[in-house]
Amino acid sequence: MQKQLRIATRSSALAMAQTNYVRGELNQECEIIKVSNEVGDVNLQDPLYQMPTVGVFTKQVEQYLLEQKADVAVHSLKDLPTIIDAQLYLAAYTKFEQRGDVMLLNTKYNYKSLSELPEGFRVGTSSLRRLATIKNRYPKLNLIILEEIQIPESKSQMKDTKAGILRLGLAERISFDLEEKEFLHAPAQAALGIQCRKDDIQTIDRLQILNDIDSQKRCVAERMFLNLLEGGCTLPIAVYSECREVGQVYIKGRVLAVDGSQVIEDEALDHYEKVGQILCEKIKALGGVELIESLKQQ
Numbered sequence: 001m002q003k004q005l006r007i008a009t010r011s012s013a014l015a016m017a018q019t020n021y022v023r024g025e026l027n028q029e030c031e032i033i034k035v036s037n038e039v040g041d042v043n044l045q046d047p048l049y050q051m052p053t054v055g056v057f058t059k060q061v062e063q064y065l066l067e068q069k070a071d072v073a074v075h076s077l078k079d080l081p082t083i084i085d086a087q088l089y090l091a092a093y094t095k096f097e098q099r100g101d102v103m104l105l106n107t108k109y110n111y112k113s114l115s116e117l118p119e120g121f122r123v124g125t126s127s128l129r130r131l132a133t134i135k136n137r138y139p140k141l142n143l144i145i146l147e148e149i150q151i152p153e154s155k156s157q158m159k160d161t162k163a164g165i166l167r168l169g170l171a172e173r174i175s176f177d178l179e180e181k182e183f184l185h186a187p188a189q190a191a192l193g194i195q196c197r198k199d200d201i202q203t204i205d206r207l208q209i210l211n212d213i214d215s216q217k218r219c220v221a222e223r224m225f226l227n228l229l230e231g232g233c234t235l236p237i238a239v240y241s242e243c244r245e246v247g248q249v250y251i252k253g254r255v256l257a258v259d260g261s262q263v264i265e266d267e268a269l270d271h272y273e274k275v276g277q278i279l280c281e282k283i284k285a286l287g288g289v290e291l292i293e294s295l296k297q298q
Contacts, residue, residue, distance in 0.1 A: 224276025
């Protein structure tokens with residue numbers, strides 16, 4: 001008889017929605033263990049890039065695996081550092097939810113694109129990637145830094161990942177989508193990473209039902225690109241990817257200055273285990289290393 005899986009997750013509404021989705025896909029009895037993150041869950045004022053540690057949303061959940069208090073961890077894969085503890089294993093990459101970013105407006109507005117927004121219109125975001133993209137392409141707008149999930153009030157608007165909004169059941173709040181090839185994604189955005197201990201072969205096997213091959217290939221490519229750039233998940237580094245021929249992934253990568261004054265981007269097509277490195281080398285040759293180092297010092 002198989003043991004009941006214990007699934008560790010953060011206690012936020014989004015994390016719980018994601019974990020309940022995973023439990024439903026596993027189609028078996030599971031115990032959900034809520035892990036309070038003293039930085040990510042208690043600090044609701046600071047945007048992610050100002051928080052003091054790498055893996056701010058994942059570290060304590062991973063600790064439950066390491067201490068054998070849980071068998072499985074569910075993460076928003078874009079938040080999981082590209083280098084994980086050697087005792088842990090990323091056993092499954094779920095199928096992408098819709099990958100793009102969206103705009104949520106106060107209900108008194110009926111705008112349908114960023115280009116329609118009037119000069120000085122206040123737009124809030126917690127993401128340096130979105131902040132830099134808007135400053136580069138829509139300098140007339142007034143950018144405000146907000147915490148991650150905030151439903152618009154009378155004086156502020158924000159964008160968030162479409163995946164997060166849909167998983168929270170808030171699709172009716174979406175005013176319009178942002179064009180994916182203009183607002184490239186955070187690496188591994190909209191996929192869930194299902195993690196367990198590397199030596200727990202039985203659990204690894206049970207989690208394979210959750211794995212989506214196309215999502216895995218694209219996430220491997222995107223996370224390799226991010227890892228080799230040594231940029232981390234909070235800097236304005238963005239990607240777009242597609243699966244092409246068997247084993248081949250097309251990937252476009254972009255690094256931006258926070259003020260939007262500089263954009264470095266290129267693209268590559270190759271085997272999914274190589275293409276991230278190829279793209280990284282192209283971006284570095286265009287000055288990506290210097291730009292990332294300057295971002296780290298800001």
